[in-house]
Amino acid sequence: MTTPGRKATIFDIAKLAEASPSTVSAALSGSWKERRISERKVELIRRIAEEQGYSINMQARGLRQARSGMVGMVIPVHDNRYFSSMSQSFESFARERGLVPVIASSMRDPVEERRIVQTLISYAVEYIFVAGATDPVAITELCTAANMRHIFVDLPGPGAPSVISDNYLGARMLTQTLLDGMKRGNNPQRDRLYFIGGVAGDHATSRRIEGFRDVLTEAGLPPAPDQIIACGYPPRRAMQETAALQSRLGALPAGLFVNSLTAFEGVLGHFVTLPPGSFDATVIGCYDYDPFAAYLQFPVHMVRQDSHGLIEEAYRLIDRPHPETAVREVEPTLLPPRTIWAGPFGEHG
Amino acid sequence: MTTPGRKATIFDIAKLAEASPSTVSAALSGSWKERRISERKVELIRRIAEEQGYSINMQARGLRQARSGMVGMVIPVHDNRYFSSMSQSFESFARERGLVPVIASSMRDPVEERRIVQTLISYAVEYIFVAGATDPVAITELCTAANMRHIFVDLPGPGAPSVISDNYLGARMLTQTLLDGMKRGNNPQRDRLYFIGGVAGDHATSRRIEGFRDVLTEAGLPPAPDQIIACGYPPRRAMQETAALQSRLGALPAGLFVNSLTAFEGVLGHFVTLPPGSFDATVIGCYDYDPFAAYLQFPVHMVRQDSHGLIEEAYRLIDRPHPETAVREVEPTLLPPRTIWAGPFGEHG
DNA sequence: ATGAAAGCGCTAACAA
DNA sequence: TTGTTAGCGCTTTCAT
Numbered sequence: 001m002t003t004p005g006r007k008a009t010i011f012d013i014a015k016l017a018e019a020s021p022s023t024v025s026a027a028l029s030g031s032w033k034e035r036r037i038s039e040r041k042v043e044l045i046r047r048i049a050e051e052q053g054y055s056i057n058m059q060a061r062g063l064r065q066a067r068s069g070m071v072g073m074v075i076p077v078h079d080n081r082y083f084s085s086m087s088q089s090f091e092s093f094a095r096e097r098g099l100v101p102v103i104a105s106s107m108r109d110p111v112e113e114r115r116i117v118q119t120l121i122s123y124a125v126e127y128i129f130v131a132g133a134t135d136p137v138a139i140t141e142l143c144t145a146a147n148m149r150h151i152f153v154d155l156p157g158p159g160a161p162s163v164i165s166d167n168y169l170g171a172r173m174l175t176q177t178l179l180d181g182m183k184r185g186n187n188p189q190r191d192r193l194y195f196i197g198g199v200a201g202d203h204a205t206s207r208r209i210e211g212f213r214d215v216l217t218e219a220g221l222p223p224a225p226d227q228i229i230a231c232g233y234p235p236r237r238a239m240q241e242t243a244a245l246q247s248r249l250g251a252l253p254a255g256l257f258v259n260s261l262t263a264f265e266g267v268l269g270h271f272v273t274l275p276p277g278s279f280d281a282t283v284i285g286c287y288d289y290d291p292f293a294a295y296l297q298f299p300v301h302m303v304r305q306d307s308h309g310l311i312e313e314a315y316r317l318i319d320r321p322h323p324e325t326a327v328r329e330v331e332p333t334l335l336p337p338r339t340i341w342a343g344p345f346g347e348h349g
Numbered sequence: 350m351t352t353p354g355r356k357a358t359i360f361d362i363a364k365l366a367e368a369s370p371s372t373v374s375a376a377l378s379g380s381w382k383e384r385r386i387s388e389r390k391v392e393l394i395r396r397i398a399e400e401q402g403y404s405i406n407m408q409a410r411g412l413r414q415a416r417s418g419m420v421g422m423v424i425p426v427h428d429n430r431y432f433s434s435m436s437q438s439f440e441s442f443a444r445e446r447g448l449v450p451v452i453a454s455s456m457r458d459p460v461e462e463r464r465i466v467q468t469l470i471s472y473a474v475e476y477i478f479v480a481g482a483t484d485p486v487a488i489t490e491l492c493t494a495a496n497m498r499h500i501f502v503d504l505p506g507p508g509a510p511s512v513i514s515d516n517y518l519g520a521r522m523l524t525q526t527l528l529d530g531m532k533r534g535n536n537p538q539r540d541r542l543y544f545i546g547g548v549a550g551d552h553a554t555s556r557r558i559e560g561f562r563d564v565l566t567e568a569g570l571p572p573a574p575d576q577i578i579a580c581g582y583p584p585r586r587a588m589q590e591t592a593a594l595q596s597r598l599g600a601l602p603a604g605l606f607v608n609s610l611t612a613f614e615g616v617l618g619h620f621v622t623l624p625p626g627s628f629d630a631t632v633i634g635c636y637d638y639d640p641f642a643a644y645l646q647f648p649v650h651m652v653r654q655d656s657h658g659l660i661e662e663a664y665r666l667i668d669r670p671h672p673e674t675a676v677r678e679v680e681p682t683l684l685p686p687r688t689i690w691a692g693p694f695g696e697h698g
Numbered sequence: 699a700t701g702a703a704a705g706c707g708c709t710a711a712c713a714a
Numbered sequence: 715t716t717g718t719t720a721g722c723g724c725t726t727t728c729a730t
Binding site for chain 2: 699700701702703705706707708
């Protein structure tokens with residue numbers, strides 16, 4: 001294999017193979033059958049390309065074809081079990097379709113989110129998946145102007161097809177389970193179920209709050225405003241709020257509905273400061289699954305959102321010629337404490 | 350904002366602004382100062398571009414400039430705390446430099462790994478980071494042929510600069526701590542420290558085994574071959590091996606050095622089948638950190654690899670004009686049981 | 699202070 | 715069965 005300074009192009013290969021650039025292009029891209037190029041020549045071209053260490057310039061091909069062969073996805077953060085599972089599924093389906101996945105994280109910042117979408121548009125990706133959108137309207141605006149197909153996942157948007165988790169159902173299941181398991185004492189404040197974490201304004205959290213509220217109300221225990229502490233996703237806030245709640249009640253509450261793994265990290269951050277046994281009288285549930293969180297010192301009920309199913313359904317939708325602007329809901333699963341669930345990629349470690 | 354079928358190009362903007370394409374290009378790309386284009390014209394062009402919803406075609410720009418503005422990274426899996434933290438750091442540093450990160454996972458398959466590297470080369474990324482390379486030699490070969498700069502992270506390669514974790518040191522620290530905490534009974538088989546998980550052939554695991562072996566040997570307890578169970582990364586194998594070990598010993602061993610979070614998931618998968626208290630006489634350590642794993646029913650000593658530091662150092666290296674082909678080691682940290690560590694992106698939930 | 703024109707590497711329409 | 719040619723949208727030299 002010769003390695004000159006410059007990278008080989010189809011012109012170089014054409015010269016060596018005594019063929020024209022278009023023949024080389026066809027031979028290498030697989031479109032040679034329609035062009036009825038002799039198998040012998042194709043073989044020769046392939047061999048020479050191999051020898052020269054040729055690799056196609058996708059920028060040139062993309063420019064010519066007005067497509068890039070990439071699919072983009074925006075997620076809030078990589079460093080999160082829920083979203084990184086999505087990334088894994090997103091990538092796996094992309095590859096099945098011969099597309100290159102480009103995944104970027106917005107840090108839940110709407111400005112960054114828009115910048116990323118702009119960038120993906122500039123790179124002419126074929127499709128944009130937006131997971132956990134903070135500003136879906138702005139995104140649809142950008143995409144429409146650029147004629148870019150897109151789909152929302154996990155949080156819905158009004159201007160494009162959306163695939164989300166059935167948060168209402170999941171929250172109902174978890175709330176009911178916690179309620180059934182709660183041990184009441186004789187402190188009315190403490191004997192209640194509290195909801196902690198998430199942003200009340202976002203669709204997922206608000207649906208979960210609805211589910212939480214409805215189950216409690218149906219049980220004759222409509223929640224007071226102070227039972228719902230939507231303090232955001234960062235662990236630190238959840239830690240402070242848990243501490244504050246405990247000092248307000250004089251003890252941990254009888255039940256705690258934790259709205260995300262990151263909030264749960266914060267809750268744990270407070271728990272580690274307490275003497276053992278402090279949580280024996282608290283029933284705990286977390287919306288989202290983590291195998292280690294499933295096996296803490298105390299039992300934790302967990303809702304596993306089907307991130308793989310979400311992405312699969314999203315791909316299924318965009319495969320249609322004209323995906324409808326509708327919201328599809330995928331059912332989550334309630335996992336009993338101490339359940340290990342391996343997921344579709346569990347074999348890869 | 351008009352939205353015709355076609356996307357606006359600099360030619361469209363040029364026509365509207367009564368300027369030439371080159372002027373528009375300069376005005377929009379920021380190189381207009383050197384060209385001494387009047388501020389008035391630049392303003393006009395900017396306004397029109399905005400109105401038209403213009404966004405640059407990066408494929409065209411990339412083709413012309415022979416660069417793409419993207420940096421590539423290959424990781425084994427997304428769905429893993431260690432690697433997804435790396436992704437987060439990788440992305441954050443990329444953005445600081447105005448580059449678009451493209452991250453792909455190989456599923457630890459050398460063939461897939463090579464395919465990804467090929468693809469990144471085809472897209473003319475500026476640099477390739479390869480984390481946890483399964484076949485570094487092949488990668489360097491591909492990259493050299495394409496004149497592509499690259500760097501290895503987490504596992505070293507002989508043909509390019511490498512930034513890895515000081516696995517020997519980390520393993521020594523963890524082994525020593527476990528040894529100090531072990532309670533011996535009078536079953537010589539059971540009273541030993543076992544190493545489980547990882548691939549003996551890969552650099553990280555072999556260095557950790559060296560550290561493990563050296564500490565035990567220095568303590569006068571050189572390990573027997575059956576104390577080292579390098580059964581790979583998938584949870585399932587680790588689960589089976591843990592079960593097998595227990596039935597071989599008649600009980601869980603006095604100490605267990607678990608070589609990765611995924612192996613630890615498998616170990617847990619076995620533990621959940623045991624009656625409570627079964628692990629009271631076992632000291633457990635895990636190479637890699639997870640906040641939930643840090644707060645299980647039993648104490649777990651954890652080694653936190655500095656993934657952020659690894660990536661930071663890698664970027665620092667490639668910023669130099671001629672990065673040396675050398676291996677740099679970054680120190681990990683030993684975390685006591687029940688420690689919550691937030692990481693550099695902890696605020697983003 | 700600005701415009702004209704060439705060309706990056708590829709594919710597709712049209713010729714032959 | 716294969717070659718010629720135009721052009722994708724941008725940047726950059728060279729003119730003016």
